[in-house]
Amino acid sequence: MRVRNAKLLFSELKLWTSGRSSWMNRLHDGVSRCGKASFSSCSPKVCVVGSGPAGFYTAQHLIKARQDAEVDILERLPVPFGLVRFGVAPDHPEVKNVINTFTQTAQHPRCSFYGNVNVGKDVSIGELQQAYHAVVLSYGAEGNRSMGVPGEDLPGVYSAKDFVGWYNGLPSCRELQPDLSCETAVILGQGNVALDVARVLLSPINILKNTDITQPALDSLAKSRIRRVLIVGRRGPVQVACTIKELREMVNLPGTTPEMVAADFQGVAEALKDLPRPRKRLTELMLKTALETPGEKEQERRSKASRVWGLRFFRSPIEVLSDPGHHKVAGIRLAVNRVEGSGEGARAVLTGKVEEVSCGLVISSIGYRSLPIDPLVPFDSHKAIIPNTVGRVHQAPGLYCSGWVKTGPTGVIATTMNNSFDTARSLVEDMDSGSLDVSSAKPGSQFITALLENRGVKPVTFSDWEKINSVEVRRGEVNGKPREKVLTVEEMLQLARA
Incomplete structure (x- = not known):
C-alpha cells in the first residue's frame, strides 16, 4: 500500500511498532537506537538514492555546505561505491582511490549508509518524500x-x-x-x-x-x-x-x-x-x-x-x-x-x-541507459534521463537528481563529481531561499528503517560493509591481490550479519 500523507504514515508506524513501547518512548524522546537525534530535531534530512560516485559526491557536498544537514544514502546492493567497484577496470587501481574519500563521507556523523534497500520495490519514492525534506536520485544507468x-x-x-x-x-x-x-x-x-x-x-x-x-x-x-x-x-x-x-x-x-x-x-x-x-x-x-x-x-x-x-x-x-x-x-x-x-x-x-x-x-x-525508478518520478524515455534543471527534477518539488540519471552516461568520475556538486548546490540554494521548506520536522531514517523492518528488509550499515571489506581483502592477500570480491548477495549478507 502506498502511503499518501504523513498522518497515514504515523498511523502505520504505530500499528507496526505496537508492543515496542520502550523503543517508541525513546523515539518520542528524540533519541534513536544508535543514539542520534531523531525527527524531533528540525535539521534538514536528505535521502540520496544510489551509492556510486554521484551519490557520494552529492552527500559530501551537502554535509560540507550545510552544517545541520543529515544525509542517508540508500543502495540496492549490500556493498557501496557503484561503478567505482563494478565499472572501473581492474588494472586501474589508482581510479579506485576515490573510495577513501567516499569512506570518510560515509563515516561522517551526519551521514548514514543503508545497503540492501531496493528503492522502488522495498520502499517507494512517495514514502521517502514523506520521511525526508529532499530526495536525490543518483542511481546511475543500469540498463543497456x-x-x-x-x-x-x-x-x-x-x-x-x-x-x-x-x-x-x-x-x-x-x-x-x-x-x-x-x-x-x-x-x-x-x-x-x-x-x-x-x-x-x-x-x-x-x-x-x-x-x-x-x-x-x-x-x-x-x-x-x-x-x-x-x-x-x-x-x-x-x-x-x-x-x-x-x-x-x-x-x-x-x-x-x-x-x-x-x-x-x-x-x-x-x-x-x-x-x-x-x-x-x-x-x-x-x-x-x-x-x-x-x-x-x-x-x-x-x-x-x-x-x-x-x-x-x-x-x-x-x-x-x-x-x-x-x-x-x-x-x-x-x-x-x-x-x-x-x-x-x-x-x-x-x-x-x-x-x-x-x-x-x-x-x-x-x-549505458538509465531506467525509470517509480511512477512518481518524471522520466524522459527517449533520452533515458530524469528531466531536470541543474538537478532539480521538473514538476516534482523536493526531488533532485545527479550523475548519469541526470545527464546520461557521459564523462569520467571527475565529470560526475562536478555535476553532483551542482545538484547539491541547487538543493542548498533551495533550502536557503525557502523554496524547499525544511522548517517542519521529518522522521528520516527512523521511519524508513521501521517500515523496512515490517517488510522483512534488513539494511546493511557501513560498519556491516566493513566486515565484508575485511574478508575480501584477507582473501585477496592469499593470492597477492588487493581483494577477492564476494560474488553473491547471499554471501555478502551472511558476512555483514556475522
Missing part, C-alpha cells in the same frame, strides 16, 4: 542500449556493461560465463569502456592476476583463445570517444601489436590544426600508431607479439551472423559509412557498401 539489429540475442553477444560486470564481480553478472574459445572478438563502440574491455581480453595473465579481477574471470581469461580484437566505430578518427590515456595503454600493451587501416586516416593530418588540444594529441597518437614506421625497439616488441588489436572506423553493425545451426555467433555484417560534417557534430551516413567480419564474440559498448 540495444543495437537494434538481427542476431543481437545470439549466444556470444554481450553488452559491455554485463561483460565488465562479469570480470568486476557484479552479482547479477556472475553467471555470464562468456565463451572465449574463438580467435577474433569485435567490440562495437570506441569509448573508454570499449578499450577497457579490449585491454582485459588481451592483457597478459601475469598483469591481471595482481588486480582485483574476479577469480572466475581470471580463470576464463587464462584459457582464452582470443588473439585479435577489433574496436569498431561508426564515425572517423576525429570523433573517436576514448581518451588518450586509454589509447596509450592499448598502444603499449605487452604482447600486442596494433592493426590499423591506413585509408581510415585519409585527410586526418590536415584536420589536426583545427582541433582542440586534447583531441589533437589523441589524434596524433592514432596517426603515429597507424601510419608511422615504428623505431627499432618498438618493431622488435611488435614482432614478438602474439595478439593483435585494431580500431576500425566508418562502420555500423547491421546484423550479427550465426553459425549454420544458429547456436552461436559466427560473424558480424557491417555497413560502410562516410562522415558528413566535421568535428563532434559530424554524422555517419550509409554508403550502401557492406562487409563481413568473422568472429566468435561480439561486445556492444554503445552506451
Whole structure:
C-alpha cells in the first residue's frame, strides 16, 4: 500500500511498532537506537538514492555546505561505491582511490549508509518524500542500449556493461560465463569502456592476476583463445570517444601489436590544426600508431607479439551472423559509412557498401541507459534521463537528481563529481531561499528503517560493509591481490550479519 500523507504514515508506524513501547518512548524522546537525534530535531534530512560516485559526491557536498544537514544514502546492493567497484577496470587501481574519500563521507556523523534497500520495490519514492525534506536520485544507468539489429540475442553477444560486470564481480553478472574459445572478438563502440574491455581480453595473465579481477574471470581469461580484437566505430578518427590515456595503454600493451587501416586516416593530418588540444594529441597518437614506421625497439616488441588489436572506423553493425545451426555467433555484417560534417557534430551516413567480419564474440559498448525508478518520478524515455534543471527534477518539488540519471552516461568520475556538486548546490540554494521548506520536522531514517523492518528488509550499515571489506581483502592477500570480491548477495549478507 502506498502511503499518501504523513498522518497515514504515523498511523502505520504505530500499528507496526505496537508492543515496542520502550523503543517508541525513546523515539518520542528524540533519541534513536544508535543514539542520534531523531525527527524531533528540525535539521534538514536528505535521502540520496544510489551509492556510486554521484551519490557520494552529492552527500559530501551537502554535509560540507550545510552544517545541520543529515544525509542517508540508500543502495540496492549490500556493498557501496557503484561503478567505482563494478565499472572501473581492474588494472586501474589508482581510479579506485576515490573510495577513501567516499569512506570518510560515509563515516561522517551526519551521514548514514543503508545497503540492501531496493528503492522502488522495498520502499517507494512517495514514502521517502514523506520521511525526508529532499530526495536525490543518483542511481546511475543500469540498463543497456540495444543495437537494434538481427542476431543481437545470439549466444556470444554481450553488452559491455554485463561483460565488465562479469570480470568486476557484479552479482547479477556472475553467471555470464562468456565463451572465449574463438580467435577474433569485435567490440562495437570506441569509448573508454570499449578499450577497457579490449585491454582485459588481451592483457597478459601475469598483469591481471595482481588486480582485483574476479577469480572466475581470471580463470576464463587464462584459457582464452582470443588473439585479435577489433574496436569498431561508426564515425572517423576525429570523433573517436576514448581518451588518450586509454589509447596509450592499448598502444603499449605487452604482447600486442596494433592493426590499423591506413585509408581510415585519409585527410586526418590536415584536420589536426583545427582541433582542440586534447583531441589533437589523441589524434596524433592514432596517426603515429597507424601510419608511422615504428623505431627499432618498438618493431622488435611488435614482432614478438602474439595478439593483435585494431580500431576500425566508418562502420555500423547491421546484423550479427550465426553459425549454420544458429547456436552461436559466427560473424558480424557491417555497413560502410562516410562522415558528413566535421568535428563532434559530424554524422555517419550509409554508403550502401557492406562487409563481413568473422568472429566468435561480439561486445556492444554503445552506451549505458538509465531506467525509470517509480511512477512518481518524471522520466524522459527517449533520452533515458530524469528531466531536470541543474538537478532539480521538473514538476516534482523536493526531488533532485545527479550523475548519469541526470545527464546520461557521459564523462569520467571527475565529470560526475562536478555535476553532483551542482545538484547539491541547487538543493542548498533551495533550502536557503525557502523554496524547499525544511522548517517542519521529518522522521528520516527512523521511519524508513521501521517500515523496512515490517517488510522483512534488513539494511546493511557501513560498519556491516566493513566486515565484508575485511574478508575480501584477507582473501585477496592469499593470492597477492588487493581483494577477492564476494560474488553473491547471499554471501555478502551472511558476512555483514556475522
